[in-house]
Amino acid sequence: MDNHHSGPVETGAPMDYSEHDKTYNAFLAGAKWGTMLIIVLMIAMAAGFFGGAGFIGSLLVFIILNIAGVFLLR
Structure with missing residues (x-):
């Protein structure tokens, strides 16, 4: 019985x-x-698909919001 553990x-x-x-x-x-x-x-995809921004516009929205997010979340 050496390996019997008696504590929690x-x-x-x-x-x-x-x-x-x-x-x-x-x-x-x-x-x-x-x-x-x-x-x-999701915001960039919504701008591209539903806002008519297209690929380049949604890519710019994605980049700009990422830069803003980095500064805001520091």
Whole structure:
């Protein structure tokens, strides 16, 4: 019975809080930038398909909104 664990499972391994914080911050950054990218893409597609801007116009909208998003989300 040497391998019988008498304590709770949650206390089995020590937490590496600095690595946890890095992972959490990376997830938040990815979610923030990914959401911005998808929203900008949808606006540019709407401008191209429904607004009559065409490919070049929607590409310009995409680029301009990405630049604005980078400055606003810093």
